[in-house]
Amino acid sequence: SQKIEQNSEALNIQEGKTATLTCNYTNYSPAYLQWYRQDPGRGPVFLLLIRENEKEKRKERLKVTFDTTLKQSLFHITASQPADSATYLCALGGDSGGGADGLTFGKGTHLIIQP
């Protein structure tokens, strides 16, 4: 069955450092991978999408890599700030091909940026 693994433990990073979150998946051939931010009691907020034919994508302080051979994505936040503290979700989609697809989510990694 499809499986997505994210760092199960909370990740504590000092303010100003780069936070790196990992998403590994098995039994899946996604057409794209997405990263979302979720705050407690709130819905996910879209951050970045990377397609299977892309290696890296950046948006401001965020960078995502996608290695379809390793079946892994890395999510980086540079110059981290306490406001970046949240749970970050990895989601895969596009396995069924064409049109809008429901996403398969990982459990998320709780990131804590300490001042």
Add this chain to the structure above:
Amino acid sequence: GAVVSQHPSWVICKSGTSVKIECRSLDFQATTMFWYRQFPKQSLMLMATSNEGSKATYEQGVEKDKFLINHASLTLSTLTVTSAHPEDSSFYICSAADLGLYTDTQYFGPGTRLTVL
């Protein structure tokens, strides 16, 4: 842009009653909306895919007679939890894909917390 709203944001009901949750795309049209459920410290689980003007497609293990979905327009989908029981207590979240953008980008609503007593 790309804002999705949900109503209500939270609801408490007695066991056996039905609860309707609305999902609206406020500034874009969406032929497809999705309904997810999230239990504490768990991942979002896709329940069903809702297409405007047609029947919803349910994921394996989700009872279609219990979770009624109606997608009457390009901006509104509703989820009705019929005869709710305590085990249905969860965080229900909808999302919508923007027709004007890549259909693989989904925008999520703020969620609805359902508590069944």
